[in-house]
Amino acid sequence: MKVDVLTETVIAVPCERVAAYVADPSHAPEWYENISSVEWQTPPPAALGSRIAFVARFLGRRLAYTYEITAYEPGRRLVMRTSEGPFPMETTYTWEPHGESGAHTRMTLRNRGEPSGFATLGAPVMAASMRRAQHKDLARLKALLERHA
Template sequence: MKVDVLAEAVIAAPCGRVAAYAADPTNAPEWYANITSVDWLTPPPVAVGSKVAFVARFLGRRLAYTYEITAYEPGRRMVMRTAQGPFPMETIYTWESYGQDADRTRMTLRNRGEPSGFASIGAAVVVAAMRRAQRKDLAALKALLEARR
């Protein structure tokens, strides 16, 4: 079963600020509830070809995986992919100014892939858990950035 989960949030902060913060993997543990650590495997900052190792807890399991940045348009879009582990995944962030004042940002977070191993057995459970996690993560990012006005 293929997985394709999309969530979005409107954040009361300028697009450039939201994108710069969210695109920096170093910040991920602050707003992703399931990510416990991040380690750069290539020198920062983010660029196409950058590699970053993540450790997360998901559905009671520890997951370690490496994302490679495959597309990056600062302030607009970032695509990360991993081919390893039980859940090869592509994560796509997009950002766009929202509203007439351009002081808000619409951010989308999309995860898609095809689970294998333990994740393929309960793919419907995985999708539901991902959907809940993405909503919570974007809500956490929104709260964090709006508090720093």
């Protein structure tokens, strides 16, 4: 069973500012509740082929994984993939101006993957937990960026 979770929000900050902040993985622990640390394995800034190691807690477990940036259109889209562990993932962020003034950003966050082995049994629970976490994370990001706008 595949897991595919898409969430979105509108942030009252111009697109280029939201995209620049989110596309720097060093900021992830500030707005992702479950991510505790980030370590660049290639020199920043984010670019095609960049590798970034993350440590997170999800469903009571410590997870350590390395993402590689596989697509990057600054200000529009960022795709990262990991092939490690029992649950290879792809995370995609998109940003687009929202509203007539251009002062808002519509941001989407999509996580998808296909668990293997024992992890396939928990895929429905994992998807529901991911959806809840992503909504919380986007709300946290929105509050953080709008507070500093």
